[in-house]
Amino acid sequence: MTILLKGTAGSLSLTPSIRKKLGAALGTFSMIHDGDRVMVGVSGGKDSLLLLEALLQFRRYSPVSFGLAACTLDMTGGLFDVSPFRSFCESRDVPFFLRQYPILDIVKSRNERSPCSLCATLRRGILSSATAEEGYNVLALGHNFDDAIETALLNLLETGRFRSFQPKIWQTRSSVWVIRPLVFASEDAIRDEAGRLGLPVRKNPCPYGEDTRRKEVKLLIKSLGTVYPNIRNNMMHALRSIDGADSWRDRTAPLCHESEESADDREH
Numbered sequence: 001m002t003i004l005l006k007g008t009a010g011s012l013s014l015t016p017s018i019r020k021k022l023g024a025a026l027g028t029f030s031m032i033h034d035g036d037r038v039m040v041g042v043s044g045g046k047d048s049l050l051l052l053e054a055l056l057q058f059r060r061y062s063p064v065s066f067g068l069a070a071c072t073l074d075m076t077g078g079l080f081d082v083s084p085f086r087s088f089c090e091s092r093d094v095p096f097f098l099r100q101y102p103i104l105d106i107v108k109s110r111n112e113r114s115p116c117s118l119c120a121t122l123r124r125g126i127l128s129s130a131t132a133e134e135g136y137n138v139l140a141l142g143h144n145f146d147d148a149i150e151t152a153l154l155n156l157l158e159t160g161r162f163r164s165f166q167p168k169i170w171q172t173r174s175s176v177w178v179i180r181p182l183v184f185a186s187e188d189a190i191r192d193e194a195g196r197l198g199l200p201v202r203k204n205p206c207p208y209g210e211d212t213r214r215k216e217v218k219l220l221i222k223s224l225g226t227v228y229p230n231i232r233n234n235m236m237h238a239l240r241s242i243d244g245a246d247s248w249r250d251r252t253a254p255l256c257h258e259s260e261e262s263a264d265d266r267e268h
């Protein structure tokens, strides 16, 4: 089911295409229910800031009543200037929470081959815990369409499993739902929209941010797209049907229900 979202008065209304993608994800995966208290993980990147703005606009006209707050995780342990996000939240009357952990130091000291996997797991765990500690029951993250298919291809190439993060998943340790309402919106559309709305996007302070395996996969998909124009949509279709009739799963074996994903699901 797709939830149709109405626009808001004023120049800051979301474009219809982004509203449509947001509504499709919220409806298809039944992400938000009456009485939910939703914490948006605001990294300061375009995706998470647009997600917060989009959910605010959705809430103004939605028949579903839900609480909304934002939490920024400062991965430098206190050196990252979060004042633009705090001001943004204050201007929209959204409670703002801050967690400071030296994740980047931890990642550096571990010298992992895939620092992003460890980092993403730590960040998700800290944000999930913060959500529960502050009295919220849903954590909303800003992963987009391109994040989803890049993660799937990365996993296919490195682990032999075509899998990505889930649009909606239960976190057993913290007892919160994690939702990703922008999974149908492309990175390009989000970048354009965040720019158009003048959101206070900040550069990620991570030293690993420029040259990662993900960048290679992004280029690979772009290159394949010149020969197979529908590859991005086809990959999304494959992701959504992997557990359906196309699956080669042994039907006599019990299904394995996973509550937390292990996929490298970086989002900035």
Ligand code: SF4
Pocket (backbone or CB within 6 Å): 107, 115, 116, 117, 119, 120, 204, 206, 207, 208, 209, 210, 212, 266, 267, 268
């Ligand atoms: S690039 Fe992003 S996911 Fe990777 S280590 Fe840095 S902050 Fe973490």
